[in-house]
Amino acid sequence: MPQGAVEIRNQKLETDLKALAADLVRRALLGGASAAECVVREGDEFSTVVRLGQVETLKESGSRAIGVRVFFGQRAASTYSSDFSREGLDRMLRAAIELARITSEDPYAGIPQPGQLGSISGDLDLYHDDVYSLPGDERIDYARRAEKAALDFDSRIKNSEGGSFDAATGRKVLANSHGFLGEYQRSYCAAAAVPIAQDERGNMQRDYWFSIARSLRRLEAAENIGKIAAQRTLRRLGAKKIKTAEVPVVFDPLVAVSIMDHIFEGINGDSIYRGASFLAGKLGQKVAGDNVTVIDDGTMRGGFGTSPFDAEGVPTRRTTVIERGVLKSYLLNTYTGKKLGLETTANASRGLAGNPGIGPGNYFLHRGSKPAKAIVSEIKEGLYVTEFLGQGANLVTGDYSRGASGMWISRGELAYPVEEITVAGNLKEMFFNIVEIGDDLEFRGAMACPTIRIDGLTVGGE
Amino acid sequence: MKNSQLFFEHYGLTQHDLERYLAAALSAGGDYADLYFEYLSSTSLMVDESMVKSASQGISAGCGIRVVSGERTGYAYTDDLSSQRVLQAARTAALIASGPAKEPIIGFQEKPARNLYPVSLPSVEAEITAKVELVMRADRAARAYDPRIKEVRASYADELRHILVVGSDNTYAEDSQPLARLNVSSIAKVDGNSARGSAGGGGRVALDFFFGEKTPEYFAREAARQAILQLDAREAPAGEMEVVLGPGWPGVLLHEAVGHGLEADFNRKKTSAFTGLVGRRVASEKCTVVDNGTMPWRRGSLNVDDEGQPTQNTVLIEKGVLKNYLSDKLSARLMGIADTGNGRRESYEHIPMPRMTNTYMLAGEDAPEDIIRSVKRGIYAVNFGGGQVDITNGKFVFSASEAYLIENGTITAPIKGATLIGNGPDVLTRVSMVGSDLKLDEGVGTCGKDGQAVPVGVGIPTIKIDRLTVGGTAKRDSGGFMQ
Numbered sequence: 001m002p003q004g005a006v007e008i009r010n011q012k013l014e015t016d017l018k019a020l021a022a023d024l025v026r027r028a029l030l031g032g033a034s035a036a037e038c039v040v041r042e043g044d045e046f047s048t049v050v051r052l053g054q055v056e057t058l059k060e061s062g063s064r065a066i067g068v069r070v071f072f073g074q075r076a077a078s079t080y081s082s083d084f085s086r087e088g089l090d091r092m093l094r095a096a097i098e099l100a101r102i103t104s105e106d107p108y109a110g111i112p113q114p115g116q117l118g119s120i121s122g123d124l125d126l127y128h129d130d131v132y133s134l135p136g137d138e139r140i141d142y143a144r145r146a147e148k149a150a151l152d153f154d155s156r157i158k159n160s161e162g163g164s165f166d167a168a169t170g171r172k173v174l175a176n177s178h179g180f181l182g183e184y185q186r187s188y189c190a191a192a193a194v195p196i197a198q199d200e201r202g203n204m205q206r207d208y209w210f211s212i213a214r215s216l217r218r219l220e221a222a223e224n225i226g227k228i229a230a231q232r233t234l235r236r237l238g239a240k241k242i243k244t245a246e247v248p249v250v251f252d253p254l255v256a257v258s259i260m261d262h263i264f265e266g267i268n269g270d271s272i273y274r275g276a277s278f279l280a281g282k283l284g285q286k287v288a289g290d291n292v293t294v295i296d297d298g299t300m301r302g303g304f305g306t307s308p309f310d311a312e313g314v315p316t317r318r319t320t321v322i323e324r325g326v327l328k329s330y331l332l333n334t335y336t337g338k339k340l341g342l343e344t345t346a347n348a349s350r351g352l353a354g355n356p357g358i359g360p361g362n363y364f365l366h367r368g369s370k371p372a373k374a375i376v377s378e379i380k381e382g383l384y385v386t387e388f389l390g391q392g393a394n395l396v397t398g399d400y401s402r403g404a405s406g407m408w409i410s411r412g413e414l415a416y417p418v419e420e421i422t423v424a425g426n427l428k429e430m431f432f433n434i435v436e437i438g439d440d441l442e443f444r445g446a447m448a449c450p451t452i453r454i455d456g457l458t459v460g461g462e
Numbered sequence: 463m464k465n466s467q468l469f470f471e472h473y474g475l476t477q478h479d480l481e482r483y484l485a486a487a488l489s490a491g492g493d494y495a496d497l498y499f500e501y502l503s504s505t506s507l508m509v510d511e512s513m514v515k516s517a518s519q520g521i522s523a524g525c526g527i528r529v530v531s532g533e534r535t536g537y538a539y540t541d542d543l544s545s546q547r548v549l550q551a552a553r554t555a556a557l558i559a560s561g562p563a564k565e566p567i568i569g570f571q572e573k574p575a576r577n578l579y580p581v582s583l584p585s586v587e588a589e590i591t592a593k594v595e596l597v598m599r600a601d602r603a604a605r606a607y608d609p610r611i612k613e614v615r616a617s618y619a620d621e622l623r624h625i626l627v628v629g630s631d632n633t634y635a636e637d638s639q640p641l642a643r644l645n646v647s648s649i650a651k652v653d654g655n656s657a658r659g660s661a662g663g664g665g666r667v668a669l670d671f672f673f674g675e676k677t678p679e680y681f682a683r684e685a686a687r688q689a690i691l692q693l694d695a696r697e698a699p700a701g702e703m704e705v706v707l708g709p710g711w712p713g714v715l716l717h718e719a720v721g722h723g724l725e726a727d728f729n730r731k732k733t734s735a736f737t738g739l740v741g742r743r744v745a746s747e748k749c750t751v752v753d754n755g756t757m758p759w760r761r762g763s764l765n766v767d768d769e770g771q772p773t774q775n776t777v778l779i780e781k782g783v784l785k786n787y788l789s790d791k792l793s794a795r796l797m798g799i800a801d802t803g804n805g806r807r808e809s810y811e812h813i814p815m816p817r818m819t820n821t822y823m824l825a826g827e828d829a830p831e832d833i834i835r836s837v838k839r840g841i842y843a844v845n846f847g848g849g850q851v852d853i854t855n856g857k858f859v860f861s862a863s864e865a866y867l868i869e870n871g872t873i874t875a876p877i878k879g880a881t882l883i884g885n886g887p888d889v890l891t892r893v894s895m896v897g898s899d900l901k902l903d904e905g906v907g908t909c910g911k912d913g914q915a916v917p918v919g920v921g922i923p924t925i926k927i928d929r930l931t932v933g934g935t936a937k938r939d940s941g942g943f944m945q
Contacts, residue, residue, distance in 0.1 A: 060554050077518065080519075102594050103514045204733070204735065206852065276658070355515065420931060424935045425935060460931055
């Protein structure tokens with residue numbers, strides 16, 4: 001079992017991807033382009049799922065791909081390929097040059113100025129090859145132990161979608177015709193358990209818990225993951241519907257992140273210049289309560305949203321997005337910055353094709369001082385949301401309506417589980433109605449949010 | 463390019479290679495192994511502010527190798543189709559089994575092929591200028607619809623996927639799957655009030671599809687109409703009430719409420735709220751629901767699934783009674799049921815699993831007008847965004863993007879988007895009327911499961927659900943209504 005992983009990585013073709021990217025940029029200019037940019041992605045992945053003690057899937061592989069974006073004056077086009085042969089790369093470059101003929105002159109198109117380019121220095125703690133250090137059978141065992149801890153926790157845990165262990169490493173290379181050439185590597189590993197509990201009437205509930213880390217050393221113990229997954233699942237048993245009401249709503253950190261995501265979508269430069277967000281034009285104005293401070297920081301050591309430079313080669317930075325309720329900065333790439341007469345905030349993101357988009361660094365709501373328990377204990381009747389279903393946020397109007405399940409709060413305690421309900425309001429008001437912010441900020445991805453309480457929402461039920 | 467030319471000539475693959483790779487995959491035993499070769503080319507274009515701001519093209523190719531042993535699946539893939547790398551991937555996938563090598567596979571059998579999507583020229587190979595014309599026309603038409611339309615974004619994307627699947631059960635299948643899609647989104651603004659609308663369509667069609675009935679203007683006007691309409695939308699009501707779904711895209715209800723819960727993998731593992739319900743009543747007698755992968759030109763259709771099995775028309779619910787699950791090879795074998803040809807995957811990097819194709823409810827006998835007239839107080843929802851389901855407890859949501867109040871049998875004011883939430887195993891038992899106006903969606907659906915996205919279709923006639931929770935904001939005292 002264990003040999004496969006090692007074999008694949010060691011036999012990977014040792015092409016110098018940086019030299020390859022720089023060469024493609026040079027050849028694009030020789031082909032007549034006035035500017036060019038090349039990205040290369042390379043990655044390996046391992047994943048296993050163990051269900052009811054038996055290995056269910058075992059997956060292991062690596063792949064790479066390359067993309068190029070060319071400019072002819074103010075016209076741009078991009079192409080990508082998974083074929084790294086000389087002919088494959090030639091064809092990709094020719095196609096990009098050809099394609100640029102049909103795009104429009106856009107006065108704001110272009111790559112960053114030479115002075116904007118660079119990379120933050122120092123070890124960002126993004127890559128640990130220990131994510132692959134466990135032999136294959138021990139990776140499977142990690143998944144098995146996580147599931148077993150959940151199954152053993154309570155006799156009502158009767159089934160499972162399994163325990164899992166995943167590991168991945170990836171490398172990104174970026175070169176452009178203003179002389180930028182950079183690369184970085186990142187790693188992660190994750191373990192999860194997804195148990196299913198059944199009550200005496202045969203009704204089932206499922207929930208999960210997981211841990212994710214850039215180094216195996218920081219991954220939570222499998223037993224702990226399984227135990228928390230079991231507790232989260234069991235508390236859903238016997239869930240009922242409730243009457244429609246307007247009550248305080250407490251968002252568990254795992255779902256509170258979605259509120260951060262709505263703010264992110266609302267201050268994303270692409271939504272702003274198109275007026276596709278109700279936050280467009282609100283720079284310097286109050287958009288949330290005094291207690292709300294939102295930060296985007298692409299430089300945090302070991303962060304899931306950390307990188308030395310963004311997808312256009314601009315060094316990452318820390319940006320205060322909202323300070324005590326006042327909108328201080330949008331999040332921008334070079335293009336949206338120019339459109340708005342502002343400078344990029346180094347939030348460019350990109351896949352292999354198309355123009356850069358906008359992505360978060362480590363993006364979070366500044367923590368408050370109150371423990372989550374205290375926030376709940378102050379509520380007489382209310383809803384504690386642990387899961388959302390569906391999308392249901394409209395950034396143009398702020399209208400918000402989502403399916404939810406969670407726990408009913410009665411006299412300051414999580415009293416009983418509830419489900420098949422909706423939570424609705426308008427984001428414009430919701431950002432002002434975040435009346436409590438917990439002290440429990442923890443990153444499980446690039447975005448994070450502590451427990452929050454929002455008032456004035458309509459909880460829809462029977 | 464024909465598939466056989468592509469894989470056998472361009473990549474120099476031979477039948478002997480296929481046999482050799484399968485032998486390597488089964489070198490440590492196992493019940494089944496297959497190879498999935500994929501070559502995908504794609505184009506996309508986007509117009510924003512009346513400028514073609516983005517144009518891209520790309521190619522990705524690779525091979526995924528699967529070995530199944532009992533309930534265990536080993537999987538590996540490579541984007542390098544050289545013999546050395548494919549054999550290496552086959553040996554990695556083989557690590558799932560631990561026994562003596564299987565007998566070598568000699569020869570393959572191709573099942574009779576049909577072509578649900580014949581195109582003389584795949585759209586990826588069509589002139590790019592014709593595609594530019596589509597997005598520019600969409601932009602102009604949306605802006606011309608109403609002066610309040612201030613922002614328009616139109617995008618076009620197409621792809622051509624060549625696949626070759628061979629299995630140790632002597633399966634041999636190849637297919638060339640075209641897919642094209644045009645989308646328009648618009649924002650209307652007036653006096654500080656804004657609203658959005660979007661529309662789109664396509665299928666496994668050639669470019670001429672968009673020069674026929676479903677023109678860029680058709681989708682552009684629809685996107686603009688929705689945005690203008692939403693400018694005057696009132697708050698949606700909250701609570702349980704009668705809900706009428708319009709025909710077409712609202713079929714996403716079926717996809718979420720019953721479709722996912724009937725995928726065989728969840729039922730094999732007994733993790734679905736529908737587990738053990740075959741033969742039981744799960745809907746009113748008026749409901750017959752099918753998953754049909756054989757509809758010509760449709761976005762969710764396939765000649766063969768991603769395991770090489772021909773697709774079919776599978777009855778899921780017949781007159782209210784649950785009939786069948788949607789299966790792939792693995793679940794069919796382990797459950798002793800027929801393979802319904804629903805084994806699909808996003809790409810060569812992914813393990814196939816049971817997925818829907820085109821899922822819809824057959825037409826009933828009620829006149830759509832009668833259905834509206836029968837409602838005293840409720841909502842009429844005609845357009846939806848996405849949805850989601852928790853297959854274990856059966857709870858599902860889908861989000862209305864265009865809906866109206868029905869008061870005393872008449873459609874009155876438009877209401878803001880609201881999420882509708884219900885319980886899969888019983889929502890269809892509350893369907894009291896089914897219209898005669900079955901319609902399929904326009905061809906924009908994408909379904910996600912376990913991180914894998916695949917194109918799908920949905921459809922439904924006008925139906926009435928006697929009781930469903932609507933997630934609005936309207937208060938009792940503000941002119942809306944609650945029960």
